Amino acid sequence: MLETGLILRALARNKIGAMLIALQIALTMAIMVNAIFMIQDRQQQMKRASGLDEANTFYLTNTIFGQDYNIISHLQTDLNMIRNTPGVVDAIQINAVPLSGSGWSMALQHQPGEDQDAVGSAIYMVDEHALNSLGLELIAGTNFSQADVEIRKDGQSTWPAKTIITKAFAENLYPDDWQSAIGKTVYISQNQPLQIIGVIKAMQAPWNGWNGVERSMLVPFHREAKGGYYFIRTEPGQRDALMPIIEKALAESDKERIIRRVTTVEETRKRSYQQQNATNKILMTVVITLTLITGFGIVGLAIFSINRRTKQIGTRRALGATKGQIMRYFMMENFLISCVGILIGSVGAVALNMWLVNSFNLSPISFELVAFGVVALFIVGQLAVLYPARKAALIPPATATRTI
Amino acid sequence: MLVMKNINKIFQTADIQTHALRDFCLQVNEGDFVSVTGPSGSGKTTFLNIAGLLETFTNGEFLLDGEEVGQLNDDGRSRMRNQKIGFIFQGFNLIPDLNLYDNVDVPLRYRGFNAKERKRRIEESLERVGLASRMKHLPSQLSGGQQQRVAIARALATSPRFLLADEPTGNLDSEMAQGVMTLLEEINQQGTTIIMVTHDAQLAQRAKRTIQVKDGRVSELEKVTPIMNQAIA
Numbered sequence: 344m345l346e347t348g349l350i351l352r353a354l355a356r357n358k359i360g361a362m363l364i365a366l367q368i369a370l371t372m373a374i375m376v377n378a379i380f381m382i383q384d385r386q387q388q389m390k391r392a393s394g395l396d397e398a399n400t401f402y403l404t405n406t407i408f409g410q411d412y413n414i415i416s417h418l419q420t421d422l423n424m425i426r427n428t429p430g431v432v433d434a435i436q437i438n439a440v441p442l443s444g445s446g447w448s449m450a451l452q453h454q455p456g457e458d459q460d461a462v463g464s465a466i467y468m469v470d471e472h473a474l475n476s477l478g479l480e481l482i483a484g485t486n487f488s489q490a491d492v493e494i495r496k497d498g499q500s501t502w503p504a505k506t507i508i509t510k511a512f513a514e515n516l517y518p519d520d521w522q523s524a525i526g527k528t529v530y531i532s533q534n535q536p537l538q539i540i541g542v543i544k545a546m547q548a549p550w551n552g553w554n555g556v557e558r559s560m561l562v563p564f565h566r567e568a569k570g571g572y573y574f575i576r577t578e579p580g581q582r583d584a585l586m587p588i589i590e591k592a593l594a595e596s597d598k599e600r601i602i603r604r605v606t607t608v609e610e611t612r613k614r615s616y617q618q619q620n621a622t623n624k625i626l627m628t629v630v631i632t633l634t635l636i637t638g639f640g641i642v643g644l645a646i647f648s649i650n651r652r653t654k655q656i657g658t659r660r661a662l663g664a665t666k667g668q669i670m671r672y673f674m675m676e677n678f679l680i681s682c683v684g685i686l687i688g689s690v691g692a693v694a695l696n697m698w699l700v701n702s703f704n705l706s707p708i709s710f711e712l713v714a715f716g717v718v719a720l721f722i723v724g725q726l727a728v729l730y731p732a733r734k735a736a737l738i739p740p741a742t743a744t745r746t747i
Numbered sequence: 748m749l750v751m752k753n754i755n756k757i758f759q760t761a762d763i764q765t766h767a768l769r770d771f772c773l774q775v776n777e778g779d780f781v782s783v784t785g786p787s788g789s790g791k792t793t794f795l796n797i798a799g800l801l802e803t804f805t806n807g808e809f810l811l812d813g814e815e816v817g818q819l820n821d822d823g824r825s826r827m828r829n830q831k832i833g834f835i836f837q838g839f840n841l842i843p844d845l846n847l848y849d850n851v852d853v854p855l856r857y858r859g860f861n862a863k864e865r866k867r868r869i870e871e872s873l874e875r876v877g878l879a880s881r882m883k884h885l886p887s888q889l890s891g892g893q894q895q896r897v898a899i900a901r902a903l904a905t906s907p908r909f910l911l912a913d914e915p916t917g918n919l920d921s922e923m924a925q926g927v928m929t930l931l932e933e934i935n936q937q938g939t940t941i942i943m944v945t946h947d948a949q950l951a952q953r954a955k956r957t958i959q960v961k962d963g964r965v966s967e968l969e970k971v972t973p974i975m976n977q978a979i980a
Contacts, residue, residue: 346856353844356885658840661801662854662901663829665822740828741801743840744792744913 365684372688376716394545396478407569409599430581433476438468442615446549455534465548468564484541495564507541511557638727645731657742666736673732681724749775754807767793769963780935782954790963800824833902837914841886848882872900892923912943
């Protein structure tokens with residue numbers, strides 16, 4: 344028979360130790376749940392698809408130092424050479440790479456003029472080979488044609504007439520029906536019209552921490568600039584072998600430029616989320632440490648309580664308690680303390696989350712996570728008290744007659 | 748009936764072997780009131796612990812109400828203690844955090860009685876020791892004599908066949924001790940068998956039988972009666 348009532352009444356007369364453990368459990372619960380929530384949030388961020396064919400793509404920087412250098416002519420030569428390399432699917436010149444941390448952004452608005460609401464977007468300058476080179480999925484409209492591609496000189500402030508945008512960007516511009524974006528004219532640099540000719544499924548911006556990371560646009564430009572990226576997509580399984588081959592071929596074909604930083608998109612993603620990964624590890628360490636401290640606290644309190652009540656336990660055994668009943672007593676006692684702690688902790692977890700939501704624009708905590716915290720701490724509590732409870736059960740009934 | 752025949756109890760440590768009981772023989776019949784006396788270290792408490800199933804014995808035969816105790820496992824001994832034996836300890840051994848009602852409730856919960864039955868028994872046994880009006884008090888709010896009465900009520904609540912008392916008046920002044928002894932005599936008159944370990948020769952004389960334990964033996968050896976032989980057979 345459970346002794347819930349007796350345990351509660353006994354605990355009520357020895358509140359301090361029990362309350363301290365309950366508060367420790369509450370604090371652990373509040374911090375644990377929110378820390379796990381933040382870890383999950385980051386993990387979800389890290390799992391977001393870049394939109395690129397990451398497994399089969401790489402890029403490199405092309406820095407020109409030669410004087411009187413015909414950039415556009417060399418660009419065509421380079422791209423032709425790369426595209427014709429066996430194992431290469433396609434290649435482009437691009438001004439920035441998703442998740443690399445460095446890139447360009449512009450804002451689009453529905454109407455021309457100043458003081459109009461505008462939505463920010465990452466901007467990628469590419470040609471008609473971009474969809475194929477990056478591995479992007481066109482889900483509405485059409486691709487650029489070769490004729491759409493213009494030459495962009497350094498410092499130029501005009502823009503081409505067409506653009507392809509991501510679905511997330513289209514949803515932002517046209518919340519009622521993103522597909523209606525096709526054919527619409529939007530304005531860049533306040534008053535330069537751009538017609539949206541296509542929508543791609545996804546392509547992330549270069550900045551993973553930006554809340555508009557899913558908003559990107561492609562514009563048909565070849566940049567006449569002394570620095571830039573070549574972005575290459577290979578047949579599956581060919582990337583690693585082709586990286587040094589293409590690097591060498593480019594370097595040898597032209598001595599007036601430097602080929603550097605030959606990098607895979609996978610490596611870029613890894614580097615991009617390095618800080619998030621480190622933060623997650625720190626948060627996980629905090630969660631584990633706190634949980635262990637709470638577990639040890641429970642063990643400590645239970646052992647102290649058992650040592651203090653050795654004679655009482657012997658008396659209970661003398662009065663007919665089996666070892667199992669003694670174990671159950673301490674586990675029930677811990678369960679009741681945990682209940683109080685977890686109840687306070689659940690309120691604390693939600694309150695802390697509300698503060699985080701208001702302060703850091705996080706999403707609200709899920710019921711499932713609170714439920715997980717509840718179950719996890721009950722399990723930790725019961726596991727922690729298992730050894731002391733077993734120790735208590737082994738106190739012999741003859742202890743009752745000993746004069747201690 | 749409680750029958751012990753040639754019970755030995757040896758405490759063994761790494762270097763020392765202590766023979767606490769040697770071929771201990773005793774028979775306690777239904778309704779007996781036996782006082783057990785003897786000098787310190789004679790084996791009185793060891794006998795009481797074994798008789799109360801608080802401790803196992805090394806060898807010998809022990810029948811409690813016809814059941815061979817040596818065959819029981821720990822849970823079996825716990826159940827038998829709960830069903831057949833009531834304890835009264837020198838230091839009362841009440842649970843300080845529980846009021847009188849809850850203290851008496853403890854062994855009843857181990858028995859598995861329902862709430863109604865437990866309430867009836869608690870009230871009845873506290874009434875019997877004259878403390879029904881104080882059932883919400885904590886042990887610390889009572890005198891020593893009253894605390895021992897609560898311990899007696901707790902022992903009686905389960906309707907035990909045997910009441911084992913370990914120096915029940917050892918922590919009481921003489922007036923309180925007399926009161927407790929009178930209560931024990933009343934309980935015995937109502938049919939409960941009592942075995943009481945005591946140092947107090949005067950109180951021991953109030954029992955129906957007195958045995959003395961010396962060097963782990965009953966000094967005036969109890970004769971093994973034909974009934975006892977039958978019971979052991």
